[in-house]
Amino acid sequence: MSSVSIHTLGCKLNYAESGALSDEFRRRQFDIVPYGQASDVTVINTCSVTEEADRKCRQAIRRAMRLNPDTYIVVTGCYAQLQPDNIAAIPGVDSVLGSAEKFRLFDLISDFEKREQTQIHVSCIDEATEFGPAFASGDRTRAFLKIQDGCDYSCSFCTIPMARGRSRSAKITQIVAQALEIVDRGFREIVLSGVNIGLFGEDTGESLIELLRALDSVTGIERFRISSIEPNLLTDEIIDFVAESRAFVPHFHMPLQSGDDEILGKMRRRYKRERYADRIAKIRSVMPDACIGVDIIVGFPDETDAHFMRTFTFLEELPVSYLHVFTYSERPNTVAVDLVESGAATPIQKVIRGNRNAALRRLSESKRTHFYESQLGTQRTVLWEDRQNRSQTGMMTGFTENYVKVEREIDPSLVNQTELIRLVEMTSSSTVRAEPASFVSLI
Numbered sequence: 001m002s003s004v005s006i007h008t009l010g011c012k013l014n015y016a017e018s019g020a021l022s023d024e025f026r027r028r029q030f031d032i033v034p035y036g037q038a039s040d041v042t043v044i045n046t047c048s049v050t051e052e053a054d055r056k057c058r059q060a061i062r063r064a065m066r067l068n069p070d071t072y073i074v075v076t077g078c079y080a081q082l083q084p085d086n087i088a089a090i091p092g093v094d095s096v097l098g099s100a101e102k103f104r105l106f107d108l109i110s111d112f113e114k115r116e117q118t119q120i121h122v123s124c125i126d127e128a129t130e131f132g133p134a135f136a137s138g139d140r141t142r143a144f145l146k147i148q149d150g151c152d153y154s155c156s157f158c159t160i161p162m163a164r165g166r167s168r169s170a171k172i173t174q175i176v177a178q179a180l181e182i183v184d185r186g187f188r189e190i191v192l193s194g195v196n197i198g199l200f201g202e203d204t205g206e207s208l209i210e211l212l213r214a215l216d217s218v219t220g221i222e223r224f225r226i227s228s229i230e231p232n233l234l235t236d237e238i239i240d241f242v243a244e245s246r247a248f249v250p251h252f253h254m255p256l257q258s259g260d261d262e263i264l265g266k267m268r269r270r271y272k273r274e275r276y277a278d279r280i281a282k283i284r285s286v287m288p289d290a291c292i293g294v295d296i297i298v299g300f301p302d303e304t305d306a307h308f309m310r311t312f313t314f315l316e317e318l319p320v321s322y323l324h325v326f327t328y329s330e331r332p333n334t335v336a337v338d339l340v341e342s343g344a345a346t347p348i349q350k351v352i353r354g355n356r357n358a359a360l361r362r363l364s365e366s367k368r369t370h371f372y373e374s375q376l377g378t379q380r381t382v383l384w385e386d387r388q389n390r391s392q393t394g395m396m397t398g399f400t401e402n403y404v405k406v407e408r409e410i411d412p413s414l415v416n417q418t419e420l421i422r423l424v425e426m427t428s429s430s431t432v433r434a435e436p437a438s439f440v441s442l443i
Contacts, residue, residue, distance in 0.1 A: 002112075004031025007035040007060055011195040012136075012227050014077060016144040017043045017102060025225040028276030036067050041112050043105075047076035048163060050329035054079055054172060058090065065092035067241070072112040076102045078163035081125060082332075088118040093141050098122030099164050101134040106316065126164040134195040135178055135190075141385045141398075141416050143187040144227075147175055147211065152202075153230075155257075156268045156335035157174065157300065157328065160195055165198040172206050172214050182356055183220035187417060190215075191225045199235025202236075209237050216246050222418055223383065223401065230251040231279045239279075243286040248399040250290035252283060258296045259314030260307040262280075265299060266345070268335070269300030275316055280318055289378070291371065291403035292320045296360060299328040299353030301336055301345035308356050321371040321403070323364035327353045372432050375423050379437045382406050406434040 004025045006016040021043060033039050042064045058077045069325050075087050076097040076335055076437070084096045089356040095109055101121045109122045134146040150165040164168055182190055193216075194200065201207040203291040207219075215224055224247050229238075231254050242248045252325050254276070261272045284346050294315065298308065315323065339345035382399035396414070406423060421434040 001029055001030050002041070003031040003039040004041040005033050005035045005037060005039040005064075006043045006045065007064070008045045009056055009060065010045075010049065010053060010077070012144045012191060012416050013149070013195060014045050015045060015136040016134040016146040017132065018043075018068060019144070020046070020103065020132070020134035020146075020265065024103075024106065025400065036066070038305060039071055040066055041074065041270060042068065043074045043076065044103075046075060046079035047081040048077075048082050048159060048331075050326065050331075051378055052329065055084070055088075061087070061093060062091050070114075071075075071419060072114055074109065078160070081122060081163045081352035082159060084122045088120055093118050094386060096122060099125055100128040100130070102244055112139045112401065117404060122240045124160065125165040129168065131168045131170050133178060141187070141188035141383060142191055142223075142225075143182045143185075144191045144193045144239060145175065145178060146170070147192050148197045148200045148205075150197060151196040153196060153270065154268055154335070156252075156266065157331065158341070159331045159334060162333065164195055167196060167203060168440045169200045169204050169206070170200070171204055172201075172211050174212060176214050176218060179215055183218065184324065186416065188221065188418065189223040189225065191227050192222055193227045196230060196233075197227065198229045200253075208233075209235070209241060212241055212245070212248060213239065216230065216248060218247075221247060223256050224248045225251055225441075226251060226253075228255060230255065230270070231276045233327065234279050234407050239282050240286060242245045249403075250287040251293075251401070252290060252296070253293040253347050256315075257295060258303070258307070258313035259296075262305075263300055263303055263311075266339075266407045267297075271314040277318065280320060284319055289375065289402050291322075293322050293323045293324060293403075294318075294320050295326065297328050298356035298360060299348040301328075301340050301347050303328075303348055312359065312363065315360070315367075322368045325357050325359055325364060327357045327361045368430070369426070372426060374406055375400075375402070376425065377423065378434070379405065379420060379422050380406075381418050382421050382434060383418050384411075384416065402430055405430055406432045408434050 006018050008014050011151050028371045047053040071093045074095045080096050081098040083171040087096050094114055100123050148169045150167045151161045152167045164376055256276055259273050340347050381400040383398050384396055384398040397407045420437040422437050424433045424435055428434050
């Protein structure tokens, strides 16, 4: 039997698509082995959201070649779509597949025989109209289910529309069928994934709220999470639905990118900070204990100290739970880079970018700790996970419905099971000790 290892970098959508690739290899009688082990084929599914992401992709390719010199290396994903020639120039790469070609791997590569010339199969992404269904499977407790791909927005810092094309969606019937397949595989939680899932259905005549209602009736899945949604697309109807839902959990991740309206305009974002604050207030009004995560970019061109402080103060005052902080990274062929190169915008020194990133990361830790502490003494349902290092620590971990990371003593029978627990005390800034809700302390 031939073997394949698949290494994934980047977002939840990439993991979902790697899951689909794994399933296709299994159907063709390939043995799936961990990345780094000897395999006949190695597939590297890449990300290109930042310069650091590009570097990690190149590093992964070279590591695969170093550990397994005879493996047939296929590189696909966003980096492959955007920089195919650069990837093909890396010694050892056998095939480069663009975003549209990812799911045609077996049509384009017939024998996985290494040749002198690297094969490049990358078409114009603007012509992509097909939707490649996907979800991640394997030993994860939760599954990442792809519902949407591509993006019709034109944010000035972003290359994703160039890497994935225009927005396109699966049909609701197709997604429900995949959710039922995920149930059959034993998963308890599904994370709805996409590039810009608020655009779901605009190309098919359906809508995100219709999808949420259809999925809420799928028996066997105890939890659905919405991975990330733009503030201008998060409607009152969606928020109210989640608040009353059977299975959709009170956890939102909503990109902000900047808390200053002038910078938001330069970023070509489709909202102002007032709209963002209004969405947070609406969530809190119907789900006071909801977990709310925020994406933020620091060091965007022309971001002065005053701009940054408006962002910092805005976030400091917002009742959110954690931040994902990104340092602005120049991406080729974006409007932001063109403005700097033409002299119309001023780049921010990298040391200043780093300092701003560190300041917001400290704020994020403070926000997360405050949110966790606010949940102490409450009863929640946790879905316990199987982590490889649990035997070393003596503890197992999981997440509550509102995304508090908790731990307790190992009980193997509880892996991939839900349990009603009480949140007892902080063990660190990132974990809360839990005990069964039925347990009565004598101390």
